[in-house]
Amino acid sequence: xxxxxxxxxxxxxxxxxxxxxxxxxxxxxxxxxxxxxxxxxxxxxxxxxxxxxxxxxxxxxxxxxxxxxxxxxxxxxxxxxxxxxxxxxxxxxxxxxxxxxxxxxxxxxxxxxxxxxxxxxxxxxxxxxxxxxxxxxxxxxxxxxxxxxxxxxxxxxxxxxxxxxxxxxxxxxxxxxxxxxxxxxxxxxxxxxxxxxxxxxxxxxxxxxxxxxxxxxxxxxxxxxxxxxxxxxxxxxxxxxxxxxxxxxxxxxxxxxxxxxxxxxxxxxxxxxxxxxxxxxxxxxxxxxxxxxxxxxxxxxxxxxxxxxxxxxxxxxxxxxxxxxxxxxxxxxxxxxxxxxxxxxxxxxxxxxxxxxxxxxxxxxxxxxxxxxxxxxxxxxxxxxxxxxxxxxxxxxxxxxxxxxxxxxxxxxxxxxxxxxxxxxxxxxxxxxxxxxxxxxxxxxxxxxxxxxxxxxxxxxxxxxxxxxxxxxxxxxxxxxxxxxxxxx
Amino acid sequence: xxxxxxxxxxxxxxxxxxxxxxxxxxxxxxxxxxxxxxxxxxxxxxxxxxxxxxxxxxxxxxxxxxxxxxxxxxxxxxxxxxxxxxxxxxxxxxxxxxxxxxxxxxxxxxxxxxxxxxxxxxxxxxxxxxxxxxxxxxxxxxxxxxxxxxxxxxxxxxxxxxxxxxxxxxxxxxxxxxxxxxxxxxxxxxxxxxxxxxxxxxxxxxxxxxxxxxxxxxxxxxxxxxxxxxxxxxxxxxxxxxxxxxxxxxxxxxxxxxxxxxxxxxxxxxxxxxxxxxxxxxxxxxxxxxxxxxxxxxxxxxxxxxxxxxxxxxxxxxxxxxxxxxxxxxxxxxxxxxxxxxxxxxxxxxxxxxxxxxxxxxxxxxxxxxxxxxxxxxxxxxxxxxxxxxxxxxxxxxxxxxxxxxxxxxxxxxxxxxxxxxxxxxxxxxxxxxxxxxxxxxxxxxxxxxxxxxxxxxxxxxxxxxxxxxxxxxxxxxxxxxxxxxxxx
Numbered sequence: 001x002x003x004x005x006x007x008x009x010x011x012x013x014x015x016x017x018x019x020x021x022x023x024x025x026x027x028x029x030x031x032x033x034x035x036x037x038x039x040x041x042x043x044x045x046x047x048x049x050x051x052x053x054x055x056x057x058x059x060x061x062x063x064x065x066x067x068x069x070x071x072x073x074x075x076x077x078x079x080x081x082x083x084x085x086x087x088x089x090x091x092x093x094x095x096x097x098x099x100x101x102x103x104x105x106x107x108x109x110x111x112x113x114x115x116x117x118x119x120x121x122x123x124x125x126x127x128x129x130x131x132x133x134x135x136x137x138x139x140x141x142x143x144x145x146x147x148x149x150x151x152x153x154x155x156x157x158x159x160x161x162x163x164x165x166x167x168x169x170x171x172x173x174x175x176x177x178x179x180x181x182x183x184x185x186x187x188x189x190x191x192x193x194x195x196x197x198x199x200x201x202x203x204x205x206x207x208x209x210x211x212x213x214x215x216x217x218x219x220x221x222x223x224x225x226x227x228x229x230x231x232x233x234x235x236x237x238x239x240x241x242x243x244x245x246x247x248x249x250x251x252x253x254x255x256x257x258x259x260x261x262x263x264x265x266x267x268x269x270x271x272x273x274x275x276x277x278x279x280x281x282x283x284x285x286x287x288x289x290x291x292x293x294x295x296x297x298x299x300x301x302x303x304x305x306x307x308x309x310x311x312x313x314x315x316x317x318x319x320x321x322x323x324x325x326x327x328x329x330x331x332x333x334x335x336x337x338x339x340x341x342x343x344x345x346x347x348x349x350x351x352x353x354x355x356x357x358x359x360x361x362x363x364x365x366x367x368x369x370x371x372x373x374x375x376x377x378x379x380x381x382x383x384x385x386x387x388x389x390x391x392x393x394x395x396x397x398x399x400x401x402x403x404x405x406x407x408x409x410x411x412x413x414x415x416x417x418x419x420x421x422x423x424x425x426x427x428x429x430x431x432x433x434x435x436x437x438x439x440x441x442x443x444x445x446x447x448x449x450x451x452x453x454x455x456x457x458x459x460x461x462x463x464x465x466x467x468x469x470x471x472x473x474x475x476x477x478x479x480x481x482x483x484x485x486x487x488x489x
Numbered sequence: 490x491x492x493x494x495x496x497x498x499x500x501x502x503x504x505x506x507x508x509x510x511x512x513x514x515x516x517x518x519x520x521x522x523x524x525x526x527x528x529x530x531x532x533x534x535x536x537x538x539x540x541x542x543x544x545x546x547x548x549x550x551x552x553x554x555x556x557x558x559x560x561x562x563x564x565x566x567x568x569x570x571x572x573x574x575x576x577x578x579x580x581x582x583x584x585x586x587x588x589x590x591x592x593x594x595x596x597x598x599x600x601x602x603x604x605x606x607x608x609x610x611x612x613x614x615x616x617x618x619x620x621x622x623x624x625x626x627x628x629x630x631x632x633x634x635x636x637x638x639x640x641x642x643x644x645x646x647x648x649x650x651x652x653x654x655x656x657x658x659x660x661x662x663x664x665x666x667x668x669x670x671x672x673x674x675x676x677x678x679x680x681x682x683x684x685x686x687x688x689x690x691x692x693x694x695x696x697x698x699x700x701x702x703x704x705x706x707x708x709x710x711x712x713x714x715x716x717x718x719x720x721x722x723x724x725x726x727x728x729x730x731x732x733x734x735x736x737x738x739x740x741x742x743x744x745x746x747x748x749x750x751x752x753x754x755x756x757x758x759x760x761x762x763x764x765x766x767x768x769x770x771x772x773x774x775x776x777x778x779x780x781x782x783x784x785x786x787x788x789x790x791x792x793x794x795x796x797x798x799x800x801x802x803x804x805x806x807x808x809x810x811x812x813x814x815x816x817x818x819x820x821x822x823x824x825x826x827x828x829x830x831x832x833x834x835x836x837x838x839x840x841x842x843x844x845x846x847x848x849x850x851x852x853x854x855x856x857x858x859x860x861x862x863x864x865x866x867x868x869x870x871x872x873x874x875x876x877x878x879x880x881x882x883x884x885x886x887x888x889x890x891x892x893x894x895x896x897x898x899x900x901x902x903x904x905x906x907x908x909x910x911x912x913x914x915x916x917x918x919x920x921x922x923x924x925x926x927x928x929x930x931x932x933x934x935x936x937x938x939x940x941x942x943x944x945x946x947x948x949x950x951x952x953x954x955x956x957x958x959x960x961x962x963x964x965x966x967x968x969x970x971x972x973x974x975x976x977x978x
Contacts, residue, residue, distance in 0.1 A: 238925050242806055242808035242923075248813075248814045249744060252740070255741035301720055321730040324817040326820075331714075331815075336836050339811070339812070342814060347730070435725060
């Protein structure tokens with residue numbers, strides 16, 4: 001996508017100084033656990049927003065990073081929009097960064113692993129290529145959202161445009177550690193936040209098609225760790241191999257029973273809890289730019305799970321995935337033993353209305369049906385002697401799925417704003433993200449529509465070394481935020 | 490078992506001084522990698538044996554620990570016996586030893602983890618309980634063999650008995666690191682060693698039934714590492730879960746296909762290469778004291794692989810065992826990803842006449858039949874895109890199995906010597922050890938019968954902290970060695 005019309009001209013005129021201002025943002029270290037720097041950055045954001053007349057404050061809870069909170073009224077506003085973003089960043093392994101460091105932003109002519117070269121910061125008037133990339137921790141996740149909102153406010157003032165909505169800014173400082181205190185913060189500020197008519201959740205990468213993107217929900221999450229037991233100690237594989245049972249093999253057999261070769265889950269009841277798609281959702285899916293071939297090529301896959309189903313159809317189903325598997329060791333440290341135990345860690349993604357505990361019950365019923373005695377702790381000697389197959393199952397914390405109706409009037413407003421802004425390209429309006437975000441906490445508390453509005457290029461190296469933002473995406477973010485703030489009432 | 494007759498009296502008379510002499514042996518550090526101390530100990534052994542008129546020398550190869558070699562002729566000898574043992578010890582983690590240290594032997598009234606208490610070294614005449622244990626590294630593995638041979642020589646002189654065989658002593662200094670130079674040493678001394686009519690391999694624990702023990706062979710060894718590939722990088726399990734294939738699941742399915750729930754290998758041809766048991770072997774198996782229930786109780790197992798087959802029957806079959814399994818991580822370091830690959834390490838134990846490469850070919854044919862494209866290195870992008878299932882298979886080094894005929898005349902002599910020595914108990918004459926020893930190297934080179942004659946209690950904590958030898962087993966070792974050196978021609 002490209003920025004259009006009046007904002008396009010603004011960005012052409014002020015590109016160099018906007019990039020310089022963003023570099024200043026990026027120099028603030030903001031890893032969640034770095035309390036001192038996090039607070040410095042929070043205060044800096046407050047200062048910046050205050051200059052644009054936003055009433056800023058830090059919401060506090062003991063032991064928590066503050067929420068950076070702001071309110072901005074607009075004359076004749078017909079609605080209140082809550083803009084969510086987060087100002088904390090994922091941890092960094094500084095030594096793994098390639099040609100720059102996490103808090104020292106650097107400009108490149110493209111991805112440097114694809115031949116991009118380092119550029120000097122541009123002077124005023126230098127033509128700026130949207131394919132340039134700016135490398136720094138949090139450049140994509142999620143400083144870009146907070147910065148774009150600020151630049152949009154400035155542009156609106158400078159261009160003498162009219163804001164049409166009241167805005168509540170709500171910037172989380174603990175998103176990278178599961179937003180542990182988010183619910184408590186929201187409950188403590190329930191009245192003010194309850195004024196919001198629609199939430200825009202500004203985080204995450206854009207659709208891989210690079211089209212303007214809206215996600216209307218996110219899958220939920222649950223999981224189990226299963227450990228299968230053999231003898232009460234590792235055994236010499238020569239002296240006992242062929243005689244003592246091997247728990248790794250028993251676990252392999254259990255896992256094989258859970259999915260068919262096409263990737264469909266075989267656990268009884270697994271697909272029974274799904275809410276059918278609405279007409280609007282079904283229509284939307286057909287309109288999303290296809291990405292199956294694009295992703296298969298990028299990931300070098302010959303084929304994928306779920307024959308005859310597209311990526312977006314698969315994301316509307318619950319998933320069951322082996323995220324880790326371990327029994328003794330492989331490689332240099334492998335020993336000639338029959339391991340005493342084998343462990344799998346499974347994560348499951350939930351779709352709308354699936355109760356995590358009901359799904360976990362179905363998983364356990366399946367394990368039991370495969371002949372396993374289930375317990376919550378390591379087995380006693382007595383239990384070991386009494387049962388042939390023993391599985392310890394530990395349920396992990398769950399998040400429910402959330403999905404906003406695509407025919408909600410506010411949802412339609414936002415979608416149309418994007419469609420008008422980019423008349424030459426289709427909008428990727430996706431019923432749900434495959435991943436999980438704490439959206440359901442917000443949806444449950446306020447019962448308002450919530451839409452994810454991401455700005456970053458999807459190849460941004462989020463959470464990894466060499467995180468980067470494409471300059472075109474920075475322009476897109478500012479352009480879209482300006483349009484949202486001024487969208488027709 | 491108990492020592493009997495004339496030796497019993499000797500041990501009663503001299504028990505305290507024998508224990509004191511063994512303690513002196515145990516104070517020599519002899520970890521394989523500790524070249525300086527290993528050589529000190531080798532020279533000490535030479536000195537001790539020389540006192541009993543054995544012609545000792547150190548056989549040398551560049552960079553290797555020497556072989557401690559000795560020859561002893563006997564008047565009117567009807568045969569030459571080669572006595573193999575090893576004078577090196579497994580590495581020690583000194584901090585993990587409980588109530589003593591590896592090179593400071595200590596006497597206890599029993600296993601100290603079962604209530605045994607520390608005892609002073611006994612004075613002459615103190616009654617000595619065979620249940621006492623002496624704790625030190627190498628007390629069981631394998632200083633006991635070398636010490637027992639020496640004490641047997643002394644006892645024979647003192648008791649004025651007649652040796653009936655010529656003896657070659659051959660003490661390996663690198664057994665704990667796979668006897669890397671053994672073949673070269675044997676080839677360099679082929680002529681002298683070729684004089685042996687029968688080899689006694691004195692190492693390892695006795696049969697768990699605690700009966701006098703002979704093993705007539707050992708299983709061979711081979712193995713493969715198999716890595717199954719998914720996408721070209723770890724994927725976010727939310728954004729791709731349910732769509733991108735999971736290599737850990739594919740590996741689980743592959744492993745499940747290799748064995749049935751009873752533990753029988755399903756790979757075509759796996760059992761076709763077995764040499765049928767001889768009558769003598771079949772008879773011997775029926776006579777071995779049963780240990781299935783004993784082991785099941787010790788290891789807290791409800792049941793075992795191979796229904797209706799005993800432990801000893803199972804050891805006469807080749808095995809296929811998962812020794813390690815890994816895909817990404819479990820536990821604290823688990824992440825919400827679809828792992829890019831999953832690896833299993835498999836070891837297989839071979840029985841007589843099975844060619845390792847033929848068996849590995851059968852395994853690969855099975856993997857191919859499950860739909861995998863097999864390669865030796867990591868796949869290229871092109872290969873990834875072209876094949877749905879990809880497995881990298883790396884074959885590991887192999888050892889062949891060896892099994893001496895139980896109706897060989899020398900084998901019968903040794904067996905009868907034990908039977909005469911312990912008339913009140915049956916001898917555990919076992920066709921094969923489950924584990925692997927480099928016997929086939931010796932058997933191939935000299936084409937002479939080889940019998941394993943172990944002396945240590947089976948619960949000796951071999952290779953682990955708190956290694957120990959039961960005093961009754963020390964008496965047994967000296968008694969048996971004396972009987973072998975004087976057995977009827």
